[in-house]
Amino acid sequence: MFSAEREYTTARSLLGFVELIAWVVAVLGLILALVGFASGGVFGMMSSGFGSRSHVPFLARLVSAIPGMIIAYGGFAGVAWAQVQRATVDTASMTRMILELTRRSAATNRHNSTTSPISGQAKPPTKKSQSSSADWASDKRKNSGRPADALVEEEYKGVEIYKTNHGNYVGEQWFPNIDRARKFIDGQSDKSGQ
Missing domain, CATH: 1.10.287 (Helix Hairpins)
Incomplete structure (x- = not known):
């Protein structure tokens, strides 16, 4: 065998x-x-x-x-x-x-700090892993850090919000529900618009 x-x-x-x-x-x-x-x-x-x-x-x-x-x-x-x-x-x-x-x-x-070493799925965010305004612009364009099984749930203010069994993602950023993902996009849009 x-x-x-x-x-x-x-x-x-x-x-x-x-x-x-x-x-x-x-x-x-x-x-x-x-x-x-x-x-x-x-x-x-x-x-x-x-x-x-x-x-x-x-x-x-x-x-x-x-x-x-x-x-x-x-x-x-x-x-x-x-x-x-x-x-x-x-x-x-x-x-x-x-x-x-x-x-x-x-x-x-292990090189990707937002990925769980056991499951390979993105972990919930910590204060250290919050995206900065500069990271926000690149994540908004490429969305390459999202899990492979993620599907686009909606596009909010030009940014795709992805849905998995584990929650929602904007880029590599994890959110427990879509409302928090929208608030994050609102906050990042405000920071990048300044």
Whole structure:
């Protein structure tokens, strides 16, 4: 498959062995159930015609097959358990790979102070990250700092306000709602107009 199969090799090997043994038990249980049904078990041995169907009632044959069916059920349950545990190991491997990818992505995003190192989404603003009037003019033209999933909600005073699941953005600036984004645009327009 891929590199994830190289992790947890002991667990994978042990679960493969357990699954193999469980399959053997399941097959032997099915064989035992068939033999028990065909021979009639103890009832068939007590009858004069061992294995003849005429002397052993159907219910007796069914009862004789029950131990084999129980063993087969145990074997199939063991196979299912081993497969569930293997899926758990696969999940652990995939989670580790996702974590590594997230850490690599965070390392590339650390140069941008307005981006969260975990999610890559813009963080709510702090007083240090408020845009100055000079930054406002360049952000107004390019809007390159907005998240990739942002959609234009409206254009207010010539400035696009973007909407995401996390709030609204004007450039890289985050706002919890559109009214605050409008107030920000009003304030920046006043500063740049002076």
